[in-house]
Amino acid sequence: MADDGGAKRLKKTSQDGVAIAEVTELRRRVEELRIRNAELESENERLRSDQRGRRREEGNHEVLPAVMTVTVTVDLSRVDTDLITHITSFLGTPRELLDLALTCKSFGWRQPATAFNWSLVEEVARQTVFSRATDAEMGCLPRYVRGVATWLSILHGHEHLLTFDVLLGSNIEHQNGDKTTIYGTGDNESSVAVSCGYVMTSGSHYAEFQISGSSPFIGIVRPMPGLDASAYKEEEFDFIGLFNFFPDFLAQRSDEWGDGNVHACEYNCGDGQKFWTDWEIGHAEWENWEGMEYCETGDTIGMLLNLVEGTLTVYKNNRRLGVMKDGLSGSYCWHAGVGQDGDTVTISKARIPTMAPSSPN
Structure with a gap:
């Protein structure tokens, strides 16, 4: 019976040692975590401090998100000319048509494929003149002569027919x-x-x-x-x-x-x-x-x-x-x-x- 009691005490002592060792290891790991947590909190505080400093220097502006610009190129030569002519006709004034002609060569350069070999903008100006001017007014406007009078200049003249010259x-x-x-x-x-x-x-x-x-x-x-x-x-x-x-x-x-x-x-x-x-x-x-x-x-x-x-x-x-x-x-x-x-x-x-x-x- 004495031997049984000794065995029990030995077993209990062994179990207690294992438990102590486990507790010690847990305490060590908890301490490491505590130290790491303290380090992270310190790092966070430093970062917050740096951010507050930058905001003071920059006038407390928020950082704007980066914007990427994507350039899209359109081949205007593929767009139907009659459609562009119709849309352009709504511009109406010589100044607007001139701005359009300066936008790109597809609008302002001569179009060899057309019957009269002039630009899309010139064709719009010609159509505008004939749609707005009466027969009597047409007689007061200069005639189109290549290199001398353009349809844009004739349209401008129609808009300013009456001035005290x-x-x-x-x-x-x-x-x-x-x-x-x-x-x-x-x-x-x-x-x-x-x-x-x-x-x-x-x-x-x-x-x-x-x-x-x-x-x-x-x-x-x-x-x-x-x-x-x-x-x-x-x-x-x-x-x-x-x-x-x-x-x-x-x-x-x-x-x-x-x-x-x-x-x-x-x-x-x-x-x-x-x-x-x-x-x-x-x-x-x-x-x-x-x-x-x-x-x-x-x-x-x-x-x-x-x-x-x-x-x-x-x-x-x-x-x-x-x-x-x-x-x-x-x-x-x-x-x-x-x-x-x-x-x-x-x-x-x-x-x-x-x-x-x-x-x-």
């Missing part, structure tokens, strides 16, 4: 460099501007004139491209009231004038009267006419020159006043004049009003 007299200027607007710079001394780049020889032509002041006058006059504008810069100027200028005007006569004797005709904004002359010395007519009305600042005067019927019809704020002058034939240009400091006139293209005639106020 020539100033005559000492008291008139363009407003802020805008050739569509003139204003007076003197008192009781008339000066005149002419839209000489738009010569009307046939058909119907309509223009509107926005008025400021009570002294402007607007109307039609014979084209005189050889008239020396600089010769009249220092004095008052008028197409109708200054008889001493009539010989200068008649010296400019051409076959375009035809056989008609109405060489200048004006609507006076101050009282609505019409003035006209055949430039014979001493002849100028100041007349009332049916439908006559005066206008004032803010009014818009429309003028319809019908060279088929030979009439000049006047509109006021889109309301037809009536035919101011008949018996017209030959070629004419629009003109406008100012007589007082601050008088202004702006010329613009417009559609002929379709409203029925109204009785005067």
Whole structure:
């Protein structure tokens, strides 16, 4: 029995030793983990500290994600030309079409495969001109000549058909460099501007004139491209009231004038009267006419020159006043004049009003 007790004690002692050894090993591993954990916490704290420092230096900006740019190349020669032409037609203005032509050679270079050997942009400009310009306007535009006039330049000309190209007299200027607007710079001394780049020889032509002041006058006059504008810069100027200028005007006569004797005709904004002359010395007519009305600042005067019927019809704020002058034939240009400091006139293209005639106020 004594031996059995000793064996039990030996077995228990052996088990206790194993348990102690296991506990010791566990404690060692726990200590290693504790030390490693402390090291990791220290490293994390250092990293956090470094990050806070960088944020202070960089103004606390967040780091932006990296963006990769992928360039995609499209072979425009594979795209249907008719489709591009149709889409491009919605651009509309010469400036936009020119920008497109500069984008790539597929748009701006000549296309040998086309019937006329010009660029896609030129073809769009040509189509735009023919779709927008009336027959009468086409007659006022330059013709396409390779190397001289492009379709882009012709389209630009159509958009700027009505400008006051020539100033005559000492008291008139363009407003802020805008050739569509003139204003007076003197008192009781008339000066005149002419839209000489738009010569009307046939058909119907309509223009509107926005008025400021009570002294402007607007109307039609014979084209005189050889008239020396600089010769009249220092004095008052008028197409109708200054008889001493009539010989200068008649010296400019051409076959375009035809056989008609109405060489200048004006609507006076101050009282609505019409003035006209055949430039014979001493002849100028100041007349009332049916439908006559005066206008004032803010009014818009429309003028319809019908060279088929030979009439000049006047509109006021889109309301037809009536035919101011008949018996017209030959070629004419629009003109406008100012007589007082601050008088202004702006010329613009417009559609002929379709409203029925109204009785005067």
